[in-house]
Amino acid sequence: MDIVSTGDLTFRKDTLFMAAYLNSIVWIDIENPDSSSFYFNYSINDDIYGISTFFINCDSLVSFGSGFNGDIYLIDFSSQEIIDIGCSPGTAVFGLATPDEWQASDCTxxxxxxxxxxxxxxxxxxxxxxxxxxxxxxxxxxxxxxxxxxxxxxxxxxxxxxxxxxxxxxxxxxxxxxxxxxxxxxxxxxxxxxxxxxxxxxxxxxxxxxxxxxxxxxxxxxxxxxxxxxxxxxxxxxxxxxxxxxxxxLYPGPLTFSLGNDTLLCPGHTLQLSIPYDYYHQVIKGTDTLTFGTYTWQDGSTDQHFVVDAAGIYSATFSYEQAFGCTWSDTIEVAVGDTVLTQSQAILCEGQSYTIGNVQLSSDTILCITYQAVNGCDSTHCTQVVFLPVSDPTLIDTTICQGNFVQIGGVQYSQPGNYTDTLQNWNGCDSVVMLSLQVLEADTTILELSICEGETVEIGGQSFGQSGNYEVMLTNQQGCDSVVQLSLVVTQPDTTWLAQTICDGDSVEVGDQTFSTSGSYSILLTNQWGCDSTVFLQLSVIPPVVIARDTAVCEGNPVAFMGQLIEVGGTYTHTLSGQPPGCDTTYLLNLTVWPLPQLTLESTGNSCLGEQITLTATTDAMDLLWSTGETTGSIVAAQSGQYTVTVTDGHGCSASASVGVDYTGQLT
Incomplete structure (x- = not known):
């Protein structure tokens, strides 16, 4: 498509547009301009040459155009319309621009x-x-x-x-x-x-x-x-x-460094540990020095090197303070080896010579040679060389520890005894050596000890608190080995459980304490070995047994109590010893004796004269009953016979009275 460019450019929503000839708005393909195309055409009696896009109030994107006729237009890209806004500078405008065309100045x-x-x-x-x-x-x-x-x-x-x-x-x-x-x-x-x-x-x-x-x-x-x-x-x-x-x-993957393998340090020597120098990093910015790498040793020091002179575990950390995840560390363990010192003695005749290594001796001398032991540290062997006169016998009285030896000529002596050796020098001169050798055996001390739990036995700086057999190697005053064989028995605390039942008033003694009330008690004693012995006492006290009986009877009715008949009211007790469960039992009788009710029976009237006989009962009782079945205080005897009245009080006690009535002897 042939496009004739006659106007301005504007940028909307990542797209570049151009005002073109023949009333057109063209979309510009920035990467391939030859692929640009018409976006839309408009139909007004004017050609738009200038075009500009900007924001209004940070939320509206608007575009304006200017025409050859000097008018200003609103370009609506959504509806593809050109709208005359009625504003004209009075002259043709061929280009539009704003100071903030692509970004509104009031937009945050x-x-x-x-x-x-x-x-x-x-x-x-x-x-x-x-x-x-x-x-x-x-x-x-x-x-x-x-x-x-x-x-x-x-x-x-x-x-x-x-x-x-x-x-x-x-x-x-x-x-x-x-x-x-x-x-x-x-x-x-x-x-x-x-x-x-x-x-x-x-x-x-x-x-x-x-x-x-x-x-x-x-x-x-x-x-x-x-x-x-x-x-x-x-x-x-x-x-x-x-x-x-x-x-x-900063680095391809995790950065590592090594302080070296765990090692052995000989006495008197030092070891220098180092972190590679190129790990340390500084940048100069103006007058400031920025450190990107810091060494830190286990004691807080920050040098690149650290000198070790003692056994221990040493560590170093390297980190970039300003960088995420840039921290590395390593640890090395340093042990200190022992220095070995051995001794020997060489006895020769005067005039002989003794060679040690490259050294030839002809007079009394103590010569020490230092060499490297299997652990890499120095080991020293000292040889005492003694030259004896050839003529006079030489008496040697010496003492060694078991395992050492004395060398005379080419013979080594390590057993106690008296030895005589004739030495012959290179020219045939004899020299008699008389050796009195004492060999100090290793001391052996056998200890059989018993301690209480929680105590310890100390031997040669060592503490023992568990049962078992132990062997402790010491050095005696002669400088020889001294062995202590310890057989240790740890006595556990005794624990005794007692469950006792006693009667009220009795007591139980444990140790020097007395207990007489029910409860659980813990008593700490000392056993025959001098160790703690704990007695746990569970004490039960049986209370006194009292069997009480409350009884009330009417006068004249005795009560049987523990083999006796009791008629008088009162309180009676009887104690039986050793009754089950083994304690005293007391029987208690509370006896009440009620008196019988008062009763008086009277008769009035003369049967001989033909009068009726009236019987009257006087009593303090509540209930009254005649043998006739009547219950009134007075009755009339209707015929001859025996009449009985019975009264009963509130306690159930009764009294009776009788009277005979005879009507047969009436006068006629």
């Missing part, structure tokens, strides 16, 4: 990956960027004080790992976690998008960015800078701001 839209610029200790990043030095991943790509300021609502934030920096291929990627209103696209890839899932504000996106990490899963990551471009978008991607996170990998 900013992203700062490190609010206080604390990560940029070398001054290598711009104000809004983030710089992080690390030795391992994953690592955050923004600081915790990331700042986002946005007037319009944020559409999304894209993070893109610069492909030119990627040295380990797909093993390098970005990751993030979605939030309730911020979604994630592209997890595990080199380009990741945080998008507004609904209602997300600047703080939500700050939180989301803090959760984004850079990963390098290579076994030995290639060192170098990784740049991650962080772009914030708004207004349907018409508005954007960018910042860069720079991740500096």
């Amino acid at each position: 839209f900013r992203i700062d990956l490190d609010g206080d610029d604390s990560s940029d200790y070398l001054g290598q990043a711009s104000t809004d960027d983030y710089w992080r030095t690390v030795c391992s991943t994953p690592v955050a790509v923004v600081d915790t004080d990331v700042v986002i300021e946005a007037g319009p609502q944020i559409d999304s934030i894209t993070l893109r790992l610069d492909g030119a920096d990627v040295l380990n291929g797909m093993l390098e990627y970005l990751s993030a976690q979605a939030l309730p209103n911020v979604g994630v696209v592209g997890n595990g890839t080199g380009q990741l998008t945080l998008y507004n899932a609904g209602g997300a504000d600047a703080q939500d996106f700050e939180w989301a960015l803090q959760g984004v990490s850079y990963h390098n899963d290579a076994p030995l990551p290639d060192p170098g800078l990784r740049h991650i471009e962080v772009t914030m978008w708004a207004q349907a991607e018409a508005l954007s701001r960018s910042a860069v996170a720079a991740i500096e990998l």
Whole structure:
């Protein structure tokens, strides 16, 4: 398509447009201009030459055009319309521009990956960027004080790992976690998008960015800078701001160093431990020196070298304070070897010579030779060379420890006794040596000890507190071995459990304590070996047994009690000893004797005269009953016979009285 360019250019939502000849707005393909095409045509009696796009109040994107006739038009890209706004400068305008054509001056839209610029200790990043030095991943790509300021609502934030920096291929990627209103696209890839899932504000996106990490899963990551471009978008991607996170990998994988293998240090020697010098790293920035590597030894010193002169465990730590994960350490154990000293004696005749190594001796001498023992440390052997006169016998009276020897001529003596040896020198002169040799055997002391649990026995600086057989090697006053054979018995505390039952008033004695009340008691005593002996006493005291009987009877009715008949009221006791369960039993009788009720029976009337006989009973009892069945105080005897009245009081006690009535002797 042939396009005649006669007008201005403008940029809308990442797209470049041009005012073209023949009333056309053309879309420009920036990467391939030959592929540009008409976006839309308009039909007004004017040609638009000037065109400009800008924001209004940070939320409206508008474009205006100017025509040959001198009019100003609103260009609506959505409806593809050209609207005359009734404004004219009075002359043809062939180009339009504004100072802030692509960004409204009153829009707040900013992203700062490190609010206080604390990560940029070398001054290598711009104000809004983030710089992080690390030795391992994953690592955050923004600081915790990331700042986002946005007037319009944020559409999304894209993070893109610069492909030119990627040295380990797909093993390098970005990751993030979605939030309730911020979604994630592209997890595990080199380009990741945080998008507004609904209602997300600047703080939500700050939180989301803090959760984004850079990963390098290579076994030995290639060192170098990784740049991650962080772009914030708004207004349907018409508005954007960018910042860069720079991740500096210092070393390919974990850095290691060695202080050497565990070793042996000979007495009087020293060992210098060192950390490789190239691990130490400084950068000069202006007048400041920034230290990136610090040595720290186990005692807190920070030199590159540490001198060891004693046995112990030594460690060094190397770390980059300004770099994540850049800390390494190593430990070495140093032991101190023993110096061995041995002695021997050589006795020769005067005129002879004695050779030790390259040294030839002809007079009394003590010669010590130092050599390297199997542990690598010095070992010294001292030889006492004695030259005896050839004529007079030589008497040697000496004492050695068992295991040592005395050498006379070419003979070694290690057993006690008296020896005579005739030596002949090189010219045939004899010399008699008389040796009286005493050999001190190793002392052996046998100890059989018994201690209480918790006590210890100390022998030669060693403490023993467990039963068993022990052998302790010491040195006696002659400098020879002294062996102590200890047979130790640890006596456990005695524990005795007693369960006693006694009668009330009795007591139990344990040790020098007396107990007479029920309960559980713990008594600490000392047994025959002088150790603790604990007696646990469970004491039960049987209370006195009293069997009480309360009885009430009427007068004249005796009560049987413990083989007796008792008629008089009162309290009676009888104690039986040793009754089950072995304690006294007391029987108690409370006897009440009620008196019989008072009763008087009288008769009135003369039967001889033919009068009726009236019988009257006088009593203090409550109930009254005649033999006739009547219950009144007086009755009339209707016929001759025996009449009986019985009265009963409130205690159930009764009294009776009888009277005879005879009507047969009446006078007629």
